[in-house]
Amino acid sequence: MRGIFIVLEGPDGSGKSTMASMIGEYYKQKGREIIFTREPGGTKISEKIRNVILDNDNSEMSYNTEALLYAASRAQLVSEKIKPLLQQGKVVISERYVYSSIVYQGIGRKLGIDKIKLINDFATNDLKPDLVLFFDIDPEKALNRKLSSNNADRLENEKLSFHREVYEGYKEILNYYDEIVPINADKKANELFNEIKNIIDNLN
Template structure:
């Protein structure tokens, strides 16, 4: 089996990181060759960039500079971690990828999506996810969950209207790229949502195995 990139997306508080971790354990028990990573981050350089991007003290970070920093961290991750893992035939579970930039900086910030596509094509060398799970949650519920766990990083402190635009962006992206995107109802219980995630991923992997026969 060739390597596959499965990406978990969604607004803050949607539970994607929890679902990714649970899926990793499930697939590991089934004997798959796996790795997990996250954005921004996943490499020493990327983690340093992450600390800048999420630091509330950097509230004056210019929007295009923000987009370039995300792209820089992504490029490091793709070439240092993701592409080598895919060449080794691994299933890579990634917490956020290109869609986060399109949703947050494109729909949320209002930056030209053509511009964002260009810098991300450069950053990734055109690498695309094989499957994207978009965890959808009403913004009000997102705020409740985030406020319970922390005071919020730089992005988590954004306004309700910002996150509403981000949410709508994710849903629009999923509609436009329905061939490899699937929207998951993140308001479900953790257990029920994981059951659905496992079903989707099992079907995806089984389908890819049949294609390679």
């Protein structure tokens, strides 16, 4: 049985974690083995890099450094975890992947889509997901959800204008990546999952 790689993308607070859990449970009922991961993070090394990236004390971090740290964290995750698990026929569900770097650093930080794509193609050895779900929801509404339940990290603490640029960036890259499927995330969890279920049923 071949492995399946599903990525969940969207603004902070758009419901990715909830849907990841529901998708995982659905696949378990089908007899598949599920592995959840997140970005940045997912391995011992990647989690250490995550702590550096998101630490509010690191306000002086340059945008180039930020982009390279995300790519480094991702490189370790792909080589240590994602690729081997897919080769074993498992279902890997990741909250965020290369697309986040393209919109957050490439567009939001204005480093350029092509530069971010280049370093991440190298980091991932061109590994592409089978499906990318873009959770389409107004960034202010999503961020309010997030901030009401957690302490904000360095990226979440950015101005709303930055989060709006990121959101528009996601809308822009829908034109470039066929694997991204946009879904309206401004609805109840069960409604949203039913829509997702129809999409993932067409993967096999």
